[in-house]
Amino acid sequence: MIRTTEMNKVTEFQQNGFITLENIYTKEEINQILALIESVESDKPTFRKSADVFAIRQFIKELPEIKDLIFNEKLKATIKEFGGNEYFVIKSIYFDKPETSNWFVSYHQDLTISVDKKQEIKNFTSWTTKHNQSAVQPPLDILQNIFTIRIHLDKTDENNGALKVIPASHRKGFYRPENINWDEENETVCNVEQGGVMLMKPLLLHSSSRTTNNKRRRVVHIEFSDIDLPENLNWAEKELVELG
Known part of the structure; x- marks a missing residue:
């Protein structure tokens, strides 16, 4: 869909x-973030390293010093504008897609949340546990409440893994990739300059291609919500942000 002057x-x-x-981050701010990331030892269970990807899960928990750098005034204003004053972090991941990465991700929705424990709750399904971290698919209304901010530490385009999305697919509820009707749907590539961000809904169908231009794609992925989970179930990474 094309942005119009009438649409804010x-x-x-x-x-x-x-x-x-x-222009959410300056070049200096990006360099400070990268320097802090590169100073971290990468042998913890929440770190994943291969030829195709390096990832830090529970990113803010593992690197609490990054919080002040990530949540600058422009990002806090963005959270307030698109979410509200009550939104907090529920998940954070750092991804580094190296220059020669053959890693690609086919079209999907982000359907699971990270929680503190496994327990039987109505309409919470598809439980998994990886690296002592529980994840579950919650009811639709919880997913609809979440939004994601992807902070781009490198210029990203279709040649180094920029996300491809199907606009408005998040409004169709659970939407299986095999049911995509390409006669009706359009694909958009989300190019982002270094220091820019992409906001997205987890139910938006999205994918990522292999790297073909020998350029890195480093992204900080942070998910936000403003609701608590039911029956003493808690977000695994709840992190409050002082939005001012």
Whole structure:
């Protein structure tokens, strides 16, 4: 979908399920973030390293010093504008897709949340446990409440793994990739400059291609919500942010 002058940014985000914003971070801020990441030992269970990807799960928990760098005034204003004053972090991941990565991800929705423990709750399904971390698919209304901010530490385009999305697919509820009707749907590539961010809804169908231009794609992925989970179930990474 094309942005129109009549459609403000928040409305565009709600309708399309994604939006890109530039100049959230300066070059100096990006360099400070990268320097801190590169100073971390990578032998913890929450770290994943291979030829195709390096990832730090529970990123803010593992690197609490990063919080002040990530949540600058522009990002806090973005959270307030697109979410609200009550939104908090529920998941954070750092991804580094190396220059020669053959890692690709086919079209999917983000259907699971990270929680503190496994327990039987109505309409919470598909439980998994990896690296002592429980994940579950919650009811639709919880997923609809979440939004994600992807902070781009490198310029990203279709040649080094920029996300491809199907606009407005988040408004169709659970949408299986094999049911995509390409006669009706359109694909958009979300190019983002270094220091920019992409906001997206987890139910938005999205994918990522292999790297073909020998350039890295480093991204900080942070998910937000403003609701608590039922029956003493808790977000695994709940992190409050002082939005001012």
